Amino acid sequence: MSQEKANLVSTSDEVSRLYDRFAAQCAASMFGDSMSLHLGYRDDPDSEVSFSEAADRLTDLMTEKLKIGSGSHVLDVGCGVGGPGVRIARLTGARVTGISVSQEQIAVANSLAESAGLAERVVFQQANAMEMLFPAQSFDAAIALESLPHMPDRGQVLTQIGRALRPGGRLVLTDLFERAPIPAAKQPAVDRLLNNFMSTLVRAEDYPPLLRHAGLWFEEILDISEQTLPTSYVWLQSELETIMFGDEVTGRFDGIDVIIPEVGYLMVVAKRPKR
Secondary structure (H helix, E strand, O other): OOOOEOOOOOOHHHHHHHHHHHHHHOOHHHHHHHOOOOOOOOOOOOOOOOHHHHHHHHHHHHHHHHOOOOOOEEEEEOOOOOHHHHHHHHHHOOEEEEEEOOHHHHHHHHHHHHHOOOOOOEEEEEOOHHHOOOOOOOEEEEEEEOOHHHOOOHHHHHHHHHHHEEEEEEEEEEEEEEOOOOOHHHHHHHHHHHHHOOOOEEOHHHHHHHHHHOOOEEEEEEEOHHHHHHHHHHHHHHHHHHHHHOOOOOOOOOOHHHHOOOEEEEEEEEEOOOO
């Protein structure tokens, strides 16, 4: 079975256009101060913390697993509008270089870094994660927060990241995965979700070999579906549809809640071996 399942395999240009439009329409009031275009993590799924607080919590969990400090240089693969990268730099003192195929996202992200007084340590640039041009062993750590589902070839991106990491460097990522076999009745809802976000699913068991082939050692895989997806899907339905697709297009996320528990959310930790 292929590592990815979807009717649509996106190209970099298609993803760029989607997130150019998204970045151009988003505002700080939508995401709070975090400016984080990703799902939120709630230790208690019934918690009433805001979406931006939950998004920051997920960033913080991933940052803890990076094990970085003020002398570290972090690669943010698929940086969005810069919220996680800025937060990582602020919390740890590390330098951050973020990349995205979306020119609009890069503009917003660099503006955010400047307004936070972190422009000297946090830089965002337009680049394709499938073909990164950084010199080998440039980074002490890498984070890929919900960017892998958009990639036509996860293995190629992981190989690029492995090459860019120094020996001992750590990678923390999140991804959508097929948590259980998808019943035929639910397949249209799953396809709609994936196609709207130009995403694909992976299987959890695919990650150890993917990482190994990329020259990385698998350390940990966590199913954090219950802490992230239910409340985030509610937010997607209530807030994100109009912002991404406009008032004239509705119903894109209808029925998104029914795909739980078959579609899940993973956190994966790996590192480049020291030898």
